[in-house]
Amino acid sequence: MRFSIQASSAEPIYRQIVEQVRRHVASGQSKAGDELPSVRALAQEHAINPMTVSKAYSLLEAEGLLERRRGMGMVIADVRPRGGRAPRLALLEPALRAAALQAAQLDLSATEAQTLFARCLREHGVTDDPTGPQERPE
Amino acid sequence: MRFSIQASSAEPIYRQIVEQVRRHVASGQSKAGDELPSVRALAQEHAINPMTVSKAYSLLEAEGLLERRRGMGMVIADVRPRGGRAPRLALLEPALRAAALQAAQLDLSATEAQTLFARCLREHGVTDDPTGPQERPE
Amino acid sequence: MRFSIQASSAEPIYRQIVEQVRRHVASGQSKAGDELPSVRALAQEHAINPMTVSKAYSLLEAEGLLERRRGMGMVIADVRPRGGRAPRLALLEPALRAAALQAAQLDLSATEAQTLFARCLREHGVTDDPTGPQERPE
Amino acid sequence: MRFSIQASSAEPIYRQIVEQVRRHVASGQSKAGDELPSVRALAQEHAINPMTVSKAYSLLEAEGLLERRRGMGMVIADVRPRGGRAPRLALLEPALRAAALQAAQLDLSATEAQTLFARCLREHGVTDDPTGPQERPE
DNA sequence: GTGGTCTAGACCACT
DNA sequence: GTGGTCTAGACCACG
Numbered sequence: 001m002r003f004s005i006q007a008s009s010a011e012p013i014y015r016q017i018v019e020q021v022r023r024h025v026a027s028g029q030s031k032a033g034d035e036l037p038s039v040r041a042l043a044q045e046h047a048i049n050p051m052t053v054s055k056a057y058s059l060l061e062a063e064g065l066l067e068r069r070r071g072m073g074m075v076i077a078d079v080r081p082r083g084g085r086a087p088r089l090a091l092l093e094p095a096l097r098a099a100a101l102q103a104a105q106l107d108l109s110a111t112e113a114q115t116l117f118a119r120c121l122r123e124h125g126v127t128d129d130p131t132g133p134q135e136r137p138e
Numbered sequence: 139m140r141f142s143i144q145a146s147s148a149e150p151i152y153r154q155i156v157e158q159v160r161r162h163v164a165s166g167q168s169k170a171g172d173e174l175p176s177v178r179a180l181a182q183e184h185a186i187n188p189m190t191v192s193k194a195y196s197l198l199e200a201e202g203l204l205e206r207r208r209g210m211g212m213v214i215a216d217v218r219p220r221g222g223r224a225p226r227l228a229l230l231e232p233a234l235r236a237a238a239l240q241a242a243q244l245d246l247s248a249t250e251a252q253t254l255f256a257r258c259l260r261e262h263g264v265t266d267d268p269t270g271p272q273e274r275p276e
Numbered sequence: 277m278r279f280s281i282q283a284s285s286a287e288p289i290y291r292q293i294v295e296q297v298r299r300h301v302a303s304g305q306s307k308a309g310d311e312l313p314s315v316r317a318l319a320q321e322h323a324i325n326p327m328t329v330s331k332a333y334s335l336l337e338a339e340g341l342l343e344r345r346r347g348m349g350m351v352i353a354d355v356r357p358r359g360g361r362a363p364r365l366a367l368l369e370p371a372l373r374a375a376a377l378q379a380a381q382l383d384l385s386a387t388e389a390q391t392l393f394a395r396c397l398r399e400h401g402v403t404d405d406p407t408g409p410q411e412r413p414e
Numbered sequence: 415m416r417f418s419i420q421a422s423s424a425e426p427i428y429r430q431i432v433e434q435v436r437r438h439v440a441s442g443q444s445k446a447g448d449e450l451p452s453v454r455a456l457a458q459e460h461a462i463n464p465m466t467v468s469k470a471y472s473l474l475e476a477e478g479l480l481e482r483r484r485g486m487g488m489v490i491a492d493v494r495p496r497g498g499r500a501p502r503l504a505l506l507e508p509a510l511r512a513a514a515l516q517a518a519q520l521d522l523s524a525t526e527a528q529t530l531f532a533r534c535l536r537e538h539g540v541t542d543d544p545t546g547p548q549e550r551p552e
Numbered sequence: 553g554t555g556g557t558c559t560a561g562a563c564c565a566c567t
Numbered sequence: 568g569t570g571g572t573c574t575a576g577a578c579c580a581c582g
Contacts, residue, residue, distance in 0.1 A: 012572060020243065027245035039555060049574050054555070062338065070427075071463070071554050071582030088244045089254055095240055096251075099233035100258035105158065106226045107165035109266045110259045113234075116227055117255055120238035121248045128247045150346070150566060187347070187567050288557060296519065303521035315570060325559050330570070347567030347569050364520045365530055371513035372527075376534035378509055381434065382502045383441035385542045386535045389510075392503055393531055396514035397524045404523045426581060463582050554581075560574100567569075 001030060001037065005046040013048055017056035025065060025076060026088050032078040036066065139168060139175065143184040151186055155194035163203060163214060164226050170216040174204065177211075277306060277313065281322040289324055293332035301341060301352060302364050308354040312342065415444060415451065419460040427462055431470035439479060439490060440502050446492040450480065453487075 043050040060066040067077040103113040181188040198204040205215040241251040319326040336342040343353040379389040457464040474480040517527040
């Protein structure tokens with residue numbers, strides 16, 4: 001599993017890790033039993049403090065998303081494989097609700113907002129190319 | 139001008155105030171000379187610390203968006219009405235970029251993300267109905 | 277709220293704090309809105325590192341038992357006032373189950389185990405006196 | 415001799431083994447000369463690291479409870495059979511003291527705690543059926 | 553090798 | 568004043 005850490009971001013480093021693991025699991029890119037990079041390895045790779053990584057892992061363990069295999073590192077916990085897209089959309093919704101609120105306060109039109117969003121999606125490589133995990137529409 | 143303050147939000151209170159004033163002005167819902175609620179009134183109404191309100195107002199004053207009228211509180215400064223959508227869209231873009239990044243990490247399709255966004259916009263009353271402040275060519 | 281911290285215990289300090297807050301709330305000795313000692317105050321009182329206290333508070337916040345009042349410290353969250361004894365007994369049960377398992381492996385009789393438990397309860401000031409929390413000999 | 419190992423427990427695996435052997439011997443269910451499962455057998459049966467089993471056995475050997483018979487594995491050492499209940503009760507007491515402390519902090523009554531303990535004992539098959547060594551307390 | 557805990561101290565943000 | 572974050576380094580426990 002590859003992490004992208006931005007020390008300059010306003011989002012705390014430990015939280016960047018937490019969120020990325022959550023999304024990685026929710027999107028099915030990580031499955032139960034998959035190993036995570038060791039605290040020390042991840043810390044060294046991104047030149048951050050091991051305790052910062054450890055904090056992120058501990059939170060994920062408390063959340064039940066990770067399991068500690070003593071002496072052997074952390075692995076993705078055996079969370080129920082929640083089939084549909086629904087859980088992933090639920091993770092995205094807060095960000096979109098916040099954006100919609102801002103659009104309302106800015107008195108923009110729906111088309112303006114959606115056109116801008118479409119551009120942002122393209123810039124991040126989000127398309128309708130069905131190459132990802134296949135799932136039945138609900 | 140009505141404020142919506144959420145003490146439980148991750149966004150600092152003073153920043154919530156700043157952003158809401160910015161959007162209100164950018165969208166033309168507040169015009170030069172409009173008065174803002176007094177520090178004490180706003181603080182009492184939302185049960186927050188007056189210093190927090192004062193900090194927000196001071197930032198906006200430093201930004202040039204507000205002016206301090208002695209004995210009369212703060213009023214919207216005489217900023218040139220910037221007609222176009224461009225500035226308002228620029229204010230919205232960061233939120234949408236963040237959402238697009240999350241959609242990418244969640245491995246969602248563009249259609250899924252936009253369908254959800256459309257729903258969020260509707261829930262916040264954002265439509266294509268041209269009832270808001272019209273764009274005025276200079 | 278008074279804390280009893282034993283640095284020599286095998287139980288980590290941050291966990292001692294977490295458990296004591298949990299029990300304090302479960303037993304009704306702390307109610308929603310009650311303030312906790314500040315991180316620095318608690319750290320200084322027991323000569324421990326502020327970060328250790330902060331870790332405990334953060335875990336309790338993630339658990340929903342505490343709320344952060346920004347710039348004003350932590351308070352007991354508005355958890356549903358769970359009336360009965362049932363939740364409190366549930367918190368005690370794991371310890372008693374472990375003890376019962378040990379009694380079984382030691383091939384002790386029920387009376388022997390219960391007599392010993394009765395003595396332990398007395399030593400900790402647990403009686404049937406229905407007058408609320410009494411001072412306990414330490 | 416049957417072991418019950420829980421990798422998910424907070425108690426270290428090696429310690430689970432040590433404690434179970436101790437109780438087995440203290441209760442007379444294992445006698446001097448009885449063989450223990452081999453390190454490899456025990457490790458394989460519970461899918462744990464052989465070094466973990468070996469560590470437990472070594473501790474017990476250092477304690478004098480086990481003896482290493484070359485080529486024959488470990489056997490229970492020739493410890494004097496200490497007839498009384500006192501040693502066995504002493505092994506149980508720490509668990510009960512911890513439980514009593516929790517009961518005190520939870521502001522439970524003695525009767526509540528003991529009723530719950532009685533149920534836990536029954537669930538583990540601990541009765542007053544006089545199958546073990548009889549003795550009169552005090 | 554793994555993660556856990558704690559310390560000491562710095563700096564930041566919010567109220 | 569409050570808590571949050573991060574660092575650097577130490578020591579421990581486990582496998």
